[in-house]
Amino acid sequence: xxxxxxxxxxxxxxxxxxxxxxxxxxxxxxxxxxxxxxxxxxxxxxxxxxxxxxxxxxxxxxxxxxxxxxxxxxxxxxxxxxxxxxxxxxxxxxxxxxxxxxxxxxxxxxxxxxxxxxxxxxxxxxxxxxxxxxxxxxxxxxxxxxxxxxxxxxxxxxxxxxxxxxxxxxxxxxxxxxxxxxxxxxxxxxxxxxxxxxxxxxxxxxxxxxxxxxxxxxxxxxxxxxxxxxxxxxxxxxxxxxxxxxxxxxxxxxxxxxxxxxxxxxxxxxxxxxxxxxxxxxxxxxxxxxxxxxxxxxxxxxxxxxxxxxxxxxxxxxxxxxxxxxxxxxxxxxxxxxxxxxxxxxxxxxxxxxxxxxxxxxxxxxxxxxxxxxxxxxxxxxxxxxxxxxxxxxxxxxxxxxxxxx
Amino acid sequence: xxxxxxxxxxxxxxxxxxxxxxxxxxxxxxxxxxxxxxxxxxxxxxxxxxxxxxxxxxxxxxxxxxxxxxxxxxxxxxxxxxxxxxxxxxxxxxxxxxxxxxxxxxxxxxxxxxxxxxxxxxxxxxxxxxxxxxxxxxxxxxxxxxxxxxxxxxxxxxxxxxxxxxxxxxxxxxxxxxxxxxxxxxxxxxxxxxxxxxxxxxxxxxxxxxxxxxxxxxxxxxxxxxxxxxxxxxxxxxxxxxxxxxxxxxxxxxxxxxxxxxxxxxxxxxxxxxxxxxxxxxxxxxxxxxxxxxxxxxxxxxxxxxxxxxxxxxxxxxxxxxxxxxxxxxxxxxxxxxxxxxxxxxxxxxxxxxxxxxxxxxxxxxxxxxxxxxxxxxxxxxxxxxxxxxxxxxxxxxxx
Numbered sequence: 001x002x003x004x005x006x007x008x009x010x011x012x013x014x015x016x017x018x019x020x021x022x023x024x025x026x027x028x029x030x031x032x033x034x035x036x037x038x039x040x041x042x043x044x045x046x047x048x049x050x051x052x053x054x055x056x057x058x059x060x061x062x063x064x065x066x067x068x069x070x071x072x073x074x075x076x077x078x079x080x081x082x083x084x085x086x087x088x089x090x091x092x093x094x095x096x097x098x099x100x101x102x103x104x105x106x107x108x109x110x111x112x113x114x115x116x117x118x119x120x121x122x123x124x125x126x127x128x129x130x131x132x133x134x135x136x137x138x139x140x141x142x143x144x145x146x147x148x149x150x151x152x153x154x155x156x157x158x159x160x161x162x163x164x165x166x167x168x169x170x171x172x173x174x175x176x177x178x179x180x181x182x183x184x185x186x187x188x189x190x191x192x193x194x195x196x197x198x199x200x201x202x203x204x205x206x207x208x209x210x211x212x213x214x215x216x217x218x219x220x221x222x223x224x225x226x227x228x229x230x231x232x233x234x235x236x237x238x239x240x241x242x243x244x245x246x247x248x249x250x251x252x253x254x255x256x257x258x259x260x261x262x263x264x265x266x267x268x269x270x271x272x273x274x275x276x277x278x279x280x281x282x283x284x285x286x287x288x289x290x291x292x293x294x295x296x297x298x299x300x301x302x303x304x305x306x307x308x309x310x311x312x313x314x315x316x317x318x319x320x321x322x323x324x325x326x327x328x329x330x331x332x333x334x335x336x337x338x339x340x341x342x343x344x345x346x347x348x349x350x351x352x353x354x355x356x357x358x359x360x361x362x363x364x365x366x367x368x369x370x371x372x373x374x375x376x377x378x379x380x381x382x383x384x385x386x387x388x389x390x391x392x393x394x395x396x397x398x399x400x401x402x403x404x405x406x
Numbered sequence: 407x408x409x410x411x412x413x414x415x416x417x418x419x420x421x422x423x424x425x426x427x428x429x430x431x432x433x434x435x436x437x438x439x440x441x442x443x444x445x446x447x448x449x450x451x452x453x454x455x456x457x458x459x460x461x462x463x464x465x466x467x468x469x470x471x472x473x474x475x476x477x478x479x480x481x482x483x484x485x486x487x488x489x490x491x492x493x494x495x496x497x498x499x500x501x502x503x504x505x506x507x508x509x510x511x512x513x514x515x516x517x518x519x520x521x522x523x524x525x526x527x528x529x530x531x532x533x534x535x536x537x538x539x540x541x542x543x544x545x546x547x548x549x550x551x552x553x554x555x556x557x558x559x560x561x562x563x564x565x566x567x568x569x570x571x572x573x574x575x576x577x578x579x580x581x582x583x584x585x586x587x588x589x590x591x592x593x594x595x596x597x598x599x600x601x602x603x604x605x606x607x608x609x610x611x612x613x614x615x616x617x618x619x620x621x622x623x624x625x626x627x628x629x630x631x632x633x634x635x636x637x638x639x640x641x642x643x644x645x646x647x648x649x650x651x652x653x654x655x656x657x658x659x660x661x662x663x664x665x666x667x668x669x670x671x672x673x674x675x676x677x678x679x680x681x682x683x684x685x686x687x688x689x690x691x692x693x694x695x696x697x698x699x700x701x702x703x704x705x706x707x708x709x710x711x712x713x714x715x716x717x718x719x720x721x722x723x724x725x726x727x728x729x730x731x732x733x734x735x736x737x738x739x740x741x742x743x744x745x746x747x748x749x750x751x752x753x754x755x756x757x758x759x760x761x762x763x764x765x766x767x768x769x770x771x772x773x774x775x776x777x778x779x780x781x782x783x784x785x786x787x788x789x790x791x792x793x794x795x796x797x798x799x800x801x802x803x804x805x806x
Contacts, residue, residue: 156558355598
């Protein structure tokens with residue numbers, strides 16, 4: 001692969017991805033963005049992701065984005081010959097990322113103990129709904145179900161209303177990110193000791209880990225955390241307000257200076273002397289009252305008027321951005337957050353830039369996702385050392401699929 | 407690792423690394439990190455801080471004084487990583503920017519966490535998670551379509567960002583291990599939140615579709631929604647794929663739906679989502695939770711109740727996986743915390759200590775790492791450059 005830039009953080013790391021849809025593939029994608037060579041193994045009829053989301057010219061845009069920077073090989077994992085090919089590839093890899101239901105890979109002779117036999121220092125990153133053991137481990141792992149079990153879902157939304165979702169694959173993303181962090185921890189251990197291991201990453205546990213503050217308060221005070229709508233508990237002013245022209249604005253003026261700037265911007269300095277509002281503790285106690293005062297001021301102004309006044313007084317606020325706002329924002333543009341990537345199928349596409357930003361070894365988007373099996377031939381011939389005759393046989397037996405016959 | 411961070415995103419990054427064995431020295435001001443004032447207290451001890459400061463050595467240095475800054479530069483010689491989350495430009499003002507620190511330690515990895523990143527027109531704005539989340543686009547897609555945007559009652563974007571920063575730290579360490587070179591990891595709250603918007607970015611660019619809020623459901627996936635039982639419990643049911651949809655219909659004793667052309671393919675179900683959801687709601691709403699659970703479990707339908715923290719503490723799977731650990735605490739006896747994730751088979755994370763008092767380990771760290779004598783320490787304390795906890799253990803609180 002031609003790289004038009006300097007060294008990558010993960011130069012020399014080769015990853016085999018045996019995953020579908022989001023959590024596993026997102027983990028591998030993070031590694032690919034920073035220079036790992038990722039080989040995604042797909043079923044012959046493609047990852048279900050290729051059917052998901054909006055399409056353009058017959059191509060799933062989400063698949064274009066999530067399969068970026070990866071090599072794509074189509075191998076039937078359900079056939080013994082396909083399993084054998086995977087074992088041959090594992091010999092040449094540092095990391096295997098998978099998100100099948102626990103026990104599935106073992107059934108195929110591709111469990112950790114099997115892979116360790118062919119590559120003793122392999123790092124195997126396993127992603128599942130409930131982890132590799134425990135009473136629920138055999139349950140299917142859907143992000144939305146695991147999220148509900150983690151306690152995160154219950155806290156999302158407004159008090160007294162049914163709990164809502166964040167309208168994206170939140171827990172899959174959190175989990176893929178944890179898995180990428182775990183991969184790096186395991187690689188560092190391997191680099192120093194020569195020993196591999198497996199990383200057991202569970203969707204429900206990754207989401208649960210973000211509930212830290214509510215765990216300790218339940219343990220010691222039996223407080224069951226509740227949803228708080230758009231407001232932050234124990235913090236005022238820190239809520240959502242609606243302008244006269246219908247724009248939602250989140251205003252954060254909870255600390256001494258932030259509160260002062262807010263009331264000065266509103267021309268209501270008298271509030272600084274009001275005993276209901278002049279300390280953080282009192283403001284929290286009288287949050288409803290101060291929020292009502294702020295809403296009254298915001299509600300009689302257009303967003304443009306509010307913005308002018310708040311900018312002049314350095315108040316901390318933001319309108320709620322939708323994706324169109326994001327595409328027209330100057331800060332996103334200045335930071336290069338929406339790189340446009342050329343693609344033979346759809347012309348080009350803007351995708352989120354890799355984060356975080358490393359000064360010497362930044363991530364790069366080299367190419368978007370390609371068609372099913374576009375790299376099967378080169379990967380099997382170069383890495384698995386399969387002859388072209390054998391490859392033709394595997395292809396006609398429907399064990400593998402190659403995009404372009406040569 | 408040196409942590410010059412306050413509240414959540416920076417400290418959460420350092421905590422993730424501490425859980426897996428990094429020696430993290432957290433530097434606080436004499437008044438203590440503001441997180442010590444937030445959240446619930448028990449016996450006057452801040453509970454969130456006890457959890458977030460676990461596994462760290464806690465020292466007090468006044469970063470606003472030249473002598474305090476000098477102590478930091480001396481400590482930087484002894485560390486691999488410095489994590490900070492001040493507003494961009496603050497470290498430079500204190501002569502602790504990357505140029506100054508890499509001159510002292512060329513292998514140093516400087517992990518910078520901020521609201522909007524180290525460059526660009528908004529970089530000087532204060533970086534609150536909840537505000538940056540709105541700019542990142544996450545907030546707009548959270549809630550019911552007919553209601554103002556809601557949020558999850560957790561520090562979602564701070565945690566996402568701390569986790570990205572920890573991933574960035576490990577990549578920079580790998581590069582340093584090979585080349586000896588340190589670098590800067592620039593981590594912005596709004597960018598980390600935005601990165602999760604991936605599916606919606608491509609759809610907007612090519613089709614102009616502006617994603618909105620969809621409440622509890624998912625417009626591209628049916629059945630995949632929340633339903634209310636007769637006795638007021640909520641269950642989320644996921645029966646969008648061919649097999650799982652069949653199992654759901656059988657559990658509801660409605661095999662006829664499988665023959666209905668309005669529902670018998672995925673695209674048709676999505677087209678007639680409201681109608682399909684109404685059928686499921688009618689069935690769920692006529693039954694108590696216990697009955698719903700029995701019928702759905704019998705057919706292996708994918709569903710769950712919406713767990714509260716109370717449900718979590720009594721759940722057998724959380725127990726079997728030891729997801730909640732009781733950690734000894736010198737003031738509270740013990741305190742429950744979330745176990746380190748993910749689970750590494752050979753080098754799992756562990757919890758060595760809970761968070762303690764401000765300045766608990768100042769004396770031990772300055773003596774062990776910088777060879778500062780008792781006399782010098784007294785002088786620094788007198789000048790207000792450093793502080794120690796009132797009943798500070800000279801050996802520090804970091805369990806061996």
